[in-house]
Amino acid sequence: MSATTQSPTAVGSRTPSKAQRLLGDRRLPVAATALLFLVMYGVGLGRYQYYGFDEPQVFLNLFIDNSYLLVAAVGVTFVILSGGIDLSVGSVIGFTTMLTAWLVEREGLPLLVVIPIVLAVGAFGGFLMGYVIHNFEIQPFIVTLAGLFLFRGLCLVISKESISISDSAVSSMAEAQVSLGMGFLSVGAVVSLVVLAVAFYVLHYTRFGRRVYAIGGNEQSALLMGLPQGGTKIAVYTVSGFCSALAGLLFTLYIQSGDPLHATGMELDAIAAVVIGGTLLTGGSGYVVGTLFGVLVLGLIKSIIQFEGTLSSWWTKIATGVLLCAFILVQRVMTARKKT
Amino acid sequence: MSTNSRWRALTHHHLFWPVAVLVFLLLVNVPFTPDFFSVKMTGGHLYGSLVSIVLFGSPLILVAVGMTVVIATGGIDLSVGAVVAITGALACSYISHQADQNALSGVLLAMGLGLLAAVVCGLWNGFLVARMGIQPIIATLIIMVAGRGVAQLITNGQIITINSDPYKLIGGGYWLTLPFSIFVVAVVVAVTVALTRRTALGLLIEAVGGNAEASRLVGIRSRRIKIMVYVFCALCAAVAGLMISSNTSAADGNNAGLWIELDAILAVVIGGTSLLGGRFSIGGTVVGALVIQTLTTTIYTIGVPTQTNLVFKAAVVIVVCLLQSPKFRAKVFGAKFGARFGAKGGAKPAVAETDTAASTDAAPKMEVS
Numbered sequence: 001m002s003a004t005t006q007s008p009t010a011v012g013s014r015t016p017s018k019a020q021r022l023l024g025d026r027r028l029p030v031a032a033t034a035l036l037f038l039v040m041y042g043v044g045l046g047r048y049q050y051y052g053f054d055e056p057q058v059f060l061n062l063f064i065d066n067s068y069l070l071v072a073a074v075g076v077t078f079v080i081l082s083g084g085i086d087l088s089v090g091s092v093i094g095f096t097t098m099l100t101a102w103l104v105e106r107e108g109l110p111l112l113v114v115i116p117i118v119l120a121v122g123a124f125g126g127f128l129m130g131y132v133i134h135n136f137e138i139q140p141f142i143v144t145l146a147g148l149f150l151f152r153g154l155c156l157v158i159s160k161e162s163i164s165i166s167d168s169a170v171s172s173m174a175e176a177q178v179s180l181g182m183g184f185l186s187v188g189a190v191v192s193l194v195v196l197a198v199a200f201y202v203l204h205y206t207r208f209g210r211r212v213y214a215i216g217g218n219e220q221s222a223l224l225m226g227l228p229q230g231g232t233k234i235a236v237y238t239v240s241g242f243c244s245a246l247a248g249l250l251f252t253l254y255i256q257s258g259d260p261l262h263a264t265g266m267e268l269d270a271i272a273a274v275v276i277g278g279t280l281l282t283g284g285s286g287y288v289v290g291t292l293f294g295v296l297v298l299g300l301i302k303s304i305i306q307f308e309g310t311l312s313s314w315w316t317k318i319a320t321g322v323l324l325c326a327f328i329l330v331q332r333v334m335t336a337r338k339k340t
Numbered sequence: 341m342s343t344n345s346r347w348r349a350l351t352h353h354h355l356f357w358p359v360a361v362l363v364f365l366l367l368v369n370v371p372f373t374p375d376f377f378s379v380k381m382t383g384g385h386l387y388g389s390l391v392s393i394v395l396f397g398s399p400l401i402l403v404a405v406g407m408t409v410v411i412a413t414g415g416i417d418l419s420v421g422a423v424v425a426i427t428g429a430l431a432c433s434y435i436s437h438q439a440d441q442n443a444l445s446g447v448l449l450a451m452g453l454g455l456l457a458a459v460v461c462g463l464w465n466g467f468l469v470a471r472m473g474i475q476p477i478i479a480t481l482i483i484m485v486a487g488r489g490v491a492q493l494i495t496n497g498q499i500i501t502i503n504s505d506p507y508k509l510i511g512g513g514y515w516l517t518l519p520f521s522i523f524v525v526a527v528v529v530a531v532t533v534a535l536t537r538r539t540a541l542g543l544l545i546e547a548v549g550g551n552a553e554a555s556r557l558v559g560i561r562s563r564r565i566k567i568m569v570y571v572f573c574a575l576c577a578a579v580a581g582l583m584i585s586s587n588t589s590a591a592d593g594n595n596a597g598l599w600i601e602l603d604a605i606l607a608v609v610i611g612g613t614s615l616l617g618g619r620f621s622i623g624g625t626v627v628g629a630l631v632i633q634t635l636t637t638t639i640y641t642i643g644v645p646t647q648t649n650l651v652f653k654a655a656v657v658i659v660v661c662l663l664q665s666p667k668f669r670a671k672v673f674g675a676k677f678g679a680r681f682g683a684k685g686g687a688k689p690a691v692a693e694t695d696t697a698a699s700t701d702a703a704p705k706m707e708v709s
Binding site: 138143154272312315325 | 662665
């Protein structure tokens with residue numbers, strides 16, 4: 001708690017040893033994740049350098065292939081920072097792909113009209129969940145679980161079969177590339193990085209961001225301080241719904257189809273990325289930049305498994321679980337140390 | 341006067357609402373399938389909608405009973421779906437490697453292996469929650485994510501099909517004219533109820549759920565109890581996993597028990613167990629699981645397209661949670677509830693009124709969304 005506030009003045013009164021101060025630093029988990037990413041990347045370079053792992057495009061592909069996960073994880077970061085949880089992310093993504101595909105293909109609406117509609121639907125869904133969570137004091141876990149069922153069900157109501165998108169606007173947008181000299185990024189990757197930057201600004205430089213941290217840190221204190229707790233909570237879930245819908249759009253661009261089973265279980269990937277990125281699940285502590293590294297680590301696991309060739313896809317799940325476990329235990333040790 | 345008080349006692353019983361929902365759902369079926377309640381005897385086996393509801397609902401009942409005990413200690417177990425998959429995968433892959441798949445010893449060993457794996461998972465969850473003090477949602481998330489990978493690793497990513505008569509008995513066989521799984525469920529439920537309500541165990545579990553620290557100071561070994569409930573929950577999930585894989589004679593690491601944790605939590609909530617812990621009702625959970633299964637069956641029989649199943653479920657979760665939320669009741673039924681507690685003579689009409697209000701409130705919502 002005190003690590004950030006007391007550093008200039010407290011040196012004289014009670015000098016904690018350097019190691020202690022380092023362990024108490026909130027940025028440590030993010031640094032650890034970044035280090036892990038670098039080590040993994042280095043190992044990948046050593047192992048597969050003759051297979052083209054050292055090409056810059058392989059690195060950029062991490063952003064391209066995980067753009068939707070990054071956007072979804074940013075939304076989840078807001079929710080987890082505020083001390084809640086959102087299980088509906090994967091379903092909202094699936095629903096968005098379905099709705100977009102249906103509106104574009106079956107109803108013939110232009111993509112530019114569809115995008116705002118879809119984003120509004122996602123944000124409204126998040127708003128509804130936040131409203132119920134705040135006003136009726138039902139646990140976020142259960143409310144967003146209902147959201148998970150609802151949106152997955154609505155996918156199936158639209159169509160049981162997958163709808164492939166052949167609209168020229170969608171495919172030209174999906175194939176558009178932003179050249180960076182040494183490689184290129186897709187539109188989705190650029191959008192996801194913009195979302196990350198906006199989230200960074202909002203969380204660290206605006207009043208709303210401080211409220212999110214305050215409520216996550218201690219809801220009771222935030223209430224006693226007179227912070228508009230209800231509005232913030234609802235806003236946090238609205239942000240998450242909006243981000244999920246945006247992630248759904250990016251996913252649609254990436255896959256160019258809508259399927260009722262798209263992104264099943266992606267809420268777990270998003271939560272895992274946030275946790276690996278060093279955000280405390282109890283809320284109030286963490287950085288959205290950590291989420292970026294969490295997503296990159298998960299993405300890197302996938303590409304290493306691709307490069308390995310002999311490993312099967314389920315190793316991704318096992319590796320994710322092991323990493324999740326390691327980071328949760330590290331978090332636990334750190335918070336225990338801070339209390340004493 | 342006496343009927344009045346008896347009626348009040350009935351509506352205030354903790355099982356009243358779950359049972360009312362169940363009866364309502366069952367009655368909805370009658371106009372669509374007139375012989376819904378009839379049970380026929382064909383070839384020495386009992387057939388009928390009611391029998392199949394219990395048969396197909398039995399894995400869910402098992403998982404939900406385990407989940408109830410975990411939730412009673414203030415925890416939650418998300419890993420049950422993965423445990424279902426692991427157990428089925430282990431048992432089926434062991435049997436498929438046997439020379440004689442019908443050998444009883446091999447089948448028993450396979451089941452033992454599956455149960456052992458579940459105990460390990462449960463111990464791990466319990467260790468993380470009780471010893472390391474990690475939030476239960478997160479601690480069990482680890483096995484939920486990694487477990488499915490392990491299950492696919494065991495089955496090599498394929499669906500293992502087996503052909504074993506003794507193994508088929510657990511999930512698809514018949515005994516004394518009834519599906520065998522019904523007996524398994526009955527035994528598990530009876531043992532659980534006996535252990536928690538005839539011994540002090542139930543009280544201890546509720547004490548831990550009410551306040552773990554206080555119960556430890558009183559002298560309850562709260563950590564040990566927490567570990568125990570996670571092991572029990574994993575064991576229940578393992579039996580359910582054996583049942584599911586035996587019913588289909590196949591193990592599917594990817595899809596077996598998918599989302600069963602969510603259904604189980606839903607069943608527990610419908611059954612009236614508070615997610616905050618501290619009190620629980622096994623009976624309510626069984627009814628809750630039956631409600632979910634009946635809902636699924638009803639959707640099939642009344643000819644609603646099956647894909648709306650999930651939307652219905654979502655609507656039910658929302659309605660049930662809203663009805664359980666004290667704040668919602670105070671806001672919506674505030675005046676009526678006041679009248680009910682104020683005027684004692686007119687209790688019955690007031691209750692009937694809220695009853696219809698609740699059901700009409702529920703009905704259009706289910707259709708709209």
